[in-house]
Amino acid sequence: MDLTNPIFQHEDKAREHLEATRWPHGPICPHCGVVDEATYVGGKAARKGVYQCNACRDQFSVTVGTVFESSKVPLNKWLLATYLMSSSKKGISAHQLHRTLGVTYKTAWFMAHRIREAMNPTDPAPLGCKGKVVEADETYVGAKEHNKHASKRKEGGGPWNKAAVVTLVERQGRARSVHVANVTSKTLGRVVRTTASRASHLMTDGAKQYRDVGREFASHASVDHTAGEYVRLGFHHSNTVENYFSILKRGVIGTFHHVSEQYLARYLAEFDFRYSLRSGLGVDDEQRTDELLRNVAGKRLTYRRADKAA
Ligand SMILES: [Zn+2]
DSSP states (O other), X not given: OOTTSGGGTOHHHHHHHHHHHHXXXXXXXXXXXXXXXXXXXXXXXXXXXXXXXXXXXXXXXTTTXXXXXXXXXXXXXXXXXXXXXXXXXXXXXHHHHHHHHTOOHHHHHHHHHHHHHHHSOSSOOOBOOTTOEEEEEEEEEEEEOOOOOGGGOOSSOSOEEEEEEEEEEETTSOEEEEEESXXXXXXXXXXXXXXXXXXXXXXXXXXXXXXXXXXXXXXEEEEOGGGTGGGSOSSSOOHHHHHHXXXXXXXXXXXXXXXXXXXXXXXXXXXXXXXXXXXGGTOOHHHHHHHHHHTSBOTTOOOBOGGGTO
16 A cells, blocks of 8 residues: 555545445445445436435435545545545644645644544553563643634644553553543553553552552552663663654654643554554554554444344
C-alpha cells in the first residue's frame, strides 16, 4: 500500500476496500446485526454501495454507524487521511492534511478528530499480566488553554500550559496515556490501577506517588533517574516509556505545535494507537491502517448471526 494505490484515488475502490476490511464474512447490517443476509440494491451513482437487509428490510452502506458516516468528503480521501495518520510516526497536522487532501482546513481538522475517535479503544484489556513488565511514568506536554472560539481552534499559537500525562507501557506491548489534572498518589494510583493488570511487574521512576499502588502489584521496582541509575540496563529500566515520551513530545511540539488541553486526550489516543501497533512489534503501515478501518464503527454495535435474528 502506498499513496498511488487506487483506493486513495477512486471512491468505488475505496468503498470496496472498506467493505472487504470491515466485512470479511459478508455485509453486516448495522440496524439488526445480521451478517451476510443482505441484497445489493446499488446502481445509480447516488445509490452505490447500498444494501438491503433481508432480515429487517432496512437499507445500509459500509459507512453507516462509522466515523465516516454522513460526510460529503469522498471516501477515498477519508482512506487517505486514515493512512496518513496511521503511518506518520509523529502525527500529521490538520494544515498538512488540508494541503494533501485538497479539502478546507476546517474539514481537515474535523476529519482528523473523527479518525482519532476510531483510534480510541473503547473497551481495552488491561496492560500486562503475570510475568510481564509494565512501565509507568509521567511527563508534561505543552497544552493550550481551552478556547471556545472555533476560529482559534488551530494547532499552534495561543497561550499554553504544561499538562500532566501519565503513560503506561507494557514491554513488547501496548501503551495507554491519560491526561491528569495533577500528579499525586491518588491520581497516579487511579490511572495505574485502571490501566494495568496487578499480576504484572510494575516499573516506575523513584517518585513516591507510585509507592502505595506499587505494593498491589506482583512486584514494584523503581529506577532513580537522578542517580544515573538508568544506565543499569537489563530488567530495571524505564526506557520503553521514555521512548514513548520522546515520540509524543516530538509530535506535540514538532507536528501540532502544542495541542489544546481540551483535545489532549484525543491526541494521546492517537499516539497510543500508533505506538501499540508499532513497526518494532512487526506491524506495518498497511496492517495498522486496516486495524483502524476495522475500528471506525462504534463498538456499541453487536453482531448477530442470521439464525438468531428473526
Ligand atoms: Zn438488518
